[in-house]
Amino acid sequence: MPEPVILLDDLTKEFPADPPVRALSAIDLRVERSDYVAIVGPSGSGKSTLLNMLGLLDRPTSGGYRLDGIETTTLKDSARTTVRGSRIGFVFQSFHLLPHRSVLENVMLAEVYGRGSRRGRRERALRALERVRLSHRVGFLPGRMSGGERQRAAIARALMGEPALLLCDEPTGNLDSRNTHAVLDLFDELRAQGLTIVVITHENEVSERAARRVRITDGTLAEE
Amino acid sequence: MHPRDLLNEAMAGLLARPVRSVLTTLGTVLGITTLVVTLGVAATAGNQIVGRFDELTATSVTVEVPENPFPLVDWADVGRVTRLRGVVSAAALAESDQSANLSVRSNDVVDPTRVTDQTLTVVASSPGLPAAVKGRMVEGRYFDAGHIARGDRVVVLGRHAADMLGITRLERAPAVFIGTQAYTVIGVLGDLKREKSLASAVMLPPAVGKRYGLGTVTRVLVNTGLGAAELIARQAPAALSPGNEALLQVISPSSPTRARDAVEGDVNALFLILGLVSLVVGAVGIANVTLVTVMERIAEIGLRRALGAARRHIAAQFLLESTLTGLTGGVVGASVGIVVVVAVCAAKQWTPVLDVRLAVMAPAAGAVVGLLAGLYPALRAARMEPVNALR
Ligand SMILES: Nc1ncnc2c1ncn2[C@@H]1O[C@H](COP(=O)(O)OP(=O)(O)OP(=O)(O)O)[C@@H](O)[C@H]1O
Ligand SMILES: [Mg+2]
Numbered sequence: 059m060p061e062p063v064i065l066l067d068d069l070t071k072e073f074p075a076d077p078p079v080r081a082l083s084a085i086d087l088r089v090e091r092s093d094y095v096a097i098v099g100p101s102g103s104g105k106s107t108l109l110n111m112l113g114l115l116d117r118p119t120s121g122g123y124r125l126d127g128i129e130t131t132t133l134k135d136s137a138r139t140t141v142r143g144s145r146i147g148f149v150f151q152s153f154h155l156l157p158h159r160s161v162l163e164n165v166m167l168a169e170v171y172g173r174g175s176r177r178g179r180r181e182r183a184l185r186a187l188e189r190v191r192l193s194h195r196v197g198f199l200p201g202r203m204s205g206g207e208r209q210r211a212a213i214a215r216a217l218m219g220e221p222a223l224l225l226c227d228e229p230t231g232n233l234d235s236r237n238t239h240a241v242l243d244l245f246d247e248l249r250a251q252g253l254t255i256v257v258i259t260h261e262n263e264v265s266e267r268a269a270r271r272v273r274i275t276d277g278t279l280a281e282e
Numbered sequence: 283m284h285p286r287d288l289l290n291e292a293m294a295g296l297l298a299r300p301v302r303s304v305l306t307t308l309g310t311v312l313g314i315t316t317l318v319v320t321l322g323v324a325a326t327a328g329n330q331i332v333g334r335f336d337e338l339t340a341t342s343v344t345v346e347v348p349e350n351p352f353p354l355v356d357w358a359d360v361g362r363v364t365r366l367r368g369v370v371s372a373a374a375l376a377e378s379d380q381s382a383n384l385s386v387r388s389n390d391v392v393d394p395t396r397v398t399d400q401t402l403t404v405v406a407s408s409p410g411l412p413a414a415v416k417g418r419m420v421e422g423r424y425f426d427a428g429h430i431a432r433g434d435r436v437v438v439l440g441r442h443a444a445d446m447l448g449i450t451r452l453e454r455a456p457a458v459f460i461g462t463q464a465y466t467v468i469g470v471l472g473d474l475k476r477e478k479s480l481a482s483a484v485m486l487p488p489a490v491g492k493r494y495g496l497g498t499v500t501r502v503l504v505n506t507g508l509g510a511a512e513l514i515a516r517q518a519p520a521a522l523s524p525g526n527e528a529l530l531q532v533i534s535p536s537s538p539t540r541a542r543d544a545v546e547g548d549v550n551a552l553f554l555i556l557g558l559v560s561l562v563v564g565a566v567g568i569a570n571v572t573l574v575t576v577m578e579r580i581a582e583i584g585l586r587r588a589l590g591a592a593r594r595h596i597a598a599q600f601l602l603e604s605t606l607t608g609l610t611g612g613v614v615g616a617s618v619g620i621v622v623v624v625a626v627c628a629a630k631q632w633t634p635v636l637d638v639r640l641a642v643m644a645p646a647a648g649a650v651v652g653l654l655a656g657l658y659p660a661l662r663a664a665r666m667e668p669v670n671a672l673r
Contacts, residue, residue, distance in 0.1 A: 115588065116669040136592055143590015150672070154585040158298035170287045171590040215589075 061127035064089035069121035096268035147216025151228035155200040168218035206237025292602035309564030310611025317557030318619025368510030373414030406491030422469030441472035568655035584671030597664035604656025612648015
């Protein structure tokens with residue numbers, strides 16, 4: 059049996075405060091390859107905290123997290139950064155595109171910090187843009203594009219370097235229903251191509267499209 | 283991370299806010315310009331002073347002949363000095379206390395409205411005096427070997443002396459009286475560069491000078507080519523008075539290089555401080571703006587960290603951005619500075635002295651200023667936690 063993409067074991071995150079805030083308490087989660095998981099829950103339940111753990115943006119207080127077979131909780135800062143850059147693609151609610159760089163440059167940025175060669179980067183970026191059907195917007199600045207197009211550009215950037223996991227935090231939070239549909243259709247396609255997707259959302263429309271729904275309440279997980 | 287990518291990202295970061303980048307550069311431009319102008323002008327001015335110093339003194343050698351029972355130097359001996367290699371011109375002079383204050387008058391017609399009696403110095407000289415004092419004959423001519431041999435009663439007046447005596451033109455062969463003796467004025471010597479006091483003296487041929495105690499040579503003026511002064515100073519006494527050279531006193535120029543050092547040392551210390559203060563101001567400017575930029579780009583830093591940028595990549599980018607800002611300031615400052623130095627030189631009719639090292643070091647100094655200014659902001663950017671940066 060192959061390694062799961064995500065394997066959380068008794069993962070706990072406490073924020074130092076008075077009294078301490080236990081944002082995640084003893085979470086177990088297993089996400090297999092080409093799973094499509096939606097994480098839902100009320101505000102303040104710990105969704106963003108969980109995403110930060112999964113994205114190696116923050117360290118848990120205790121517990122284990124194996125990503126793609128690598129135990130990440132014992133890694134040093136620089137090694138975690140390398141794993142993050144090479145295995146995880148991020149999609150943010152606010153797109154996080156650099157406003158002064160063209161769509162193509164924004165997508166190519168995903169490879170800047172990797173070890174890969176510069177040669178062929180442009181072609182790879184063009185292919186990623188093709189996958190999100192943005193080939194006609196390659197030279198555009200982000201400010202000239204619709205929200206849906208911007209999010210697709212951000213997804214193309216996340217797809218560069220063939221990540222093991224696509225982590226999306228409220229990816230449709232800033233989109234209208236038509237653009238939301240386009241992005242969700244894209245997720246379906248990507249998933250069919252074998253990509254593992256974890257989406258944090260509070261929108262039913264988004265979570266219903268996912269094959270699996272996990273609810274988080276006060277820092278504890280429950281399958282739905 | 284490939285260096286080309288790092289440069290790309292830094293350049294893009296700077297070009298994203300072009301106006302701000304240009305304004306940030308201004309401080310360094312000012313600092314480097316000040317530095318280049320002050321150093322450039324100081325070097326040029328220093329060179330001008332040395333240049334004049336060289337011209338006047340570095341080629342002048344004077345041989346003093348002390349009083350002696352028999353004449354140590356004969357009038358004709360000057361010719362031997364003139365023939366030395368490296369000597370441009372030479373002349374012998376005789377001065378005495380007795381002739382230092384003689385009453386001289388321009389004619390014997392007493393004009394009651396005018397005081398024509400003047401107390402002037404009278405000296406005797408060999409014919410080469412105009413060249414030896416680097417002067418020129420304003421009127422007439424200097425006496426020559428013929429005048430001397432014939433014992434002609436002729437004089438040449440220094441220009442100032444001629445003015446005082448009211449002698450302006452020589453067509454009617456004006457005469458002057460030294461005491462009761464009349465002499466014909468055959469020339470007026472002016473524009474002296476050496477022995478300027480001779481401008482107010484009366485020059486006699488040695489044969490005539492005997493009468494006033496000016497029979498023996500007391501001083502020999504020698505002008506040498508550039509760089510020959512030291513050698514001539516050593517050779518001249520032997521040429522003038524073989525066997526008695528130890529009795530002669532030679533006055534030769536001080537070493538010109540030391541003069542140059544002294545001048546530059548003073549000027550540079552002051553100007554350097556000025557330039558460095560301006561540079562510090564420029565550095566503070568870059569540090570300030572870079573820090574503001576870091577704070578504005580927190581989300582971008584978070585994104586880069588999410589894309590796999592290590593702390594050192596973030597630090598490197600901001601450091602490079604500030605270094606490029608400083609470098610640009612340095613290049614522009616050096617260019618503006620050089621233009622200003624050339625303009626100052628043109629206005630003052632100086633020869634610009636531009637040290638190549640300065641033209642290279644100035645941009646480098648700008649880059650270092652930028653680098654130092656970027657250290658703290660880059661550290662702040664690198665220390666940011668990705669979670670907080672992306673919030
Ligand atoms: N740095 C922190 N220090 C202290 N407490 C924190 C910190 N970050 C989050 N928390 C707390 O942890 C809990 C979970 O926060 P989290 O941001 O994960 O919620 P969320 O599910 O993403 O909410 P929302 O849907 O509103 O974004 C909250 O009670 C929050 O106040
Ligand atoms: Mg949240």
